[in-house]
Amino acid sequence: MKKQPEIKKTRALKNNLYCVRLMWDISRGAVIHAGLMTAFNYIAWVFYSAFFIKYLVGALNRADSFSDIFRYILLAGGFFMATAIYYAYVEGAYIPMAGVKVYHKLYRKLYQKARNVELRCFEDSSFYNKYTLAVDGANEKLIQVIINLFGIICGAIAATVVFTQMFHIDKTAVLFVFFPIIGNFVFGYIYNKYLFNRDRAMAPYKRRIEYVNRVMYLADYSKEMRLSNVFYLMKYKYLKAIDGIFDVVDQYAFKINLPLWFRNYFTFTIIFEGVLLYGAYRTIVGKTMSLSELAVLSSIMVSATWILIRFAENILESMKQGLFIENLRTFLEYEENLPEDYDGLTPEPEITSIEFRNVSFGYKKEEYIIKNLSFRIEGKKSIALVGHNGAGKTTIIKLLFRLYDPDEGEILLNDKNIKEYNLKAYRSLFAAAFQDYKVFALSIKENVLMRKGTPKDDTLVIEALKKAGVYDKVMTLPDGINTNLTKEFDEQGAQLSGGEFQKIVVARAFAKNVPIKVFDEPSSALDPIAEYDLYESILKDSFGKTMIFISHRLSSVRNADMVYMLEKGTIIEQGSHIELMDLHGAYADMYQKQAKNYLAVESLREVTA
């Protein structure tokens, strides 16, 4: 596992300030209230432990009247009652509302960014990790960062005030403060460091356990779990992971316990016992400290200890949060190489040519999947890309859609490099059905239109579903085209077969009136007859348009104007079906090997027609 690099202190500070700015932009009120709330908390703490008790002891010594003391207490009580009301309002009403606002605004930023970064980012595991870590509970963490930051500031001020008070009573007693400082900042730091390392060492085992967890409850795996012995394999992996966690706990047990013991000893025992012993000595033996001073000193000491503990916790927490902020910041500040909102020329709606000119491309640098590829499609033609698995067919489509840019060469539309076009306008020239199709937890109509739609769109949707050969099935569903797909949000949502889902996805391409249609193995989940019918529909629909399709079933490409046969990212044969058959090359060979099946399907089609 790759280690996350350590973040420098200055960077950590800048990251915290970045969070304050971000939060300030999102909700100024939340920042102000978080600051006030923390401040009131500390004021109450310091007041009661230092000033209140000091006043009371002083008043008793001075023999002030009860009404004076009562007035003072009433005043203080009134003030803190008001802060308690404020506190309750902020905690109970304001912060939850602000939390929703922060959630809404922050996630809008995050989703916008996720939508905008190039696809390559999602294949970069470190970027993807950053994204998931940044998104996970980002709003709560952001608020926590702010509260923490105010905790550090107020903690530092409160600590200075109580130590000054201690100093006034007894200069030597202040020295005891070093014990909780050492306890928290030295042993606490060592303890947290080991804790962090232990968690990191556990992480791979925890990931395995989480994976087994997922496998146990996700429906996708339930069939295999029941029909094979993979359950026992999973159980074995799970037990191995548990053993791994035991080992790690064992390995760190002593390392963690020792600094923890020292931390607690220095933080509580030495200062509590020490100050009391010292105070008692000065009061009883030395007679240099009054009983009231001893009482005030003990009270201040307790609060000083807790203030220091909180202060140290805030600092350690802030260091921990540094990683989260770093991820959030890297993600939000990432400058896209291929921004989705890239502006440029508006393409002509009439397509005269598409050209790949000496295009090379690799998902990884220097590992080209597409190698010096050149071809030109003139006018409104139907083009088929064929070839073995992994030849690079889908990659060509991804390059054409500008989901990636070529490493070398250029792609031209109407003789202009596609990089010159406004990206949204350029992509709106295409309608596509991908082989790794995805249906959304939306209605069938919305899944076809990929937008909200109005009643006027119904005819369009119905026509598209008919062309895709799934309309009859949709009509059997309770709400027809308005039936929700999947049970994600709707218990009555329709769960269709793989082939039916694919047909709905293909209907998307039929419903879009655009000059270029792309079908990437649109029939991979269809039965042979449905596949035959679908290709008939595709060819009919693409009349007067440019159509590119990928298919492994060569019978479906026979009517294409041009067929490109690919191997290892280059075109090895090109021409019409007849020309390629006459060539007696790789295409003809592949076709003949599949031919028996086509004949069978065609005769079956004739029988069932």
Ligand SMILES: Nc1ncnc2c1ncn2[C@@H]1O[C@H](COP(=O)(O)OP(=O)(O)OP(=O)(O)O)[C@@H](O)[C@H]1O
């Ligand atoms: N996102 C990706 N990251 C890294 N490598 C990839 C990625 N997508 C595809 N590849 C690799 O690129 C090569 C070409 O893949 P591509 O999907 O273009 O092939 P294809 O001809 O469409 O194959 P198939 O017929 O199986 O769909 C494959 O070897 C694949 O492993």
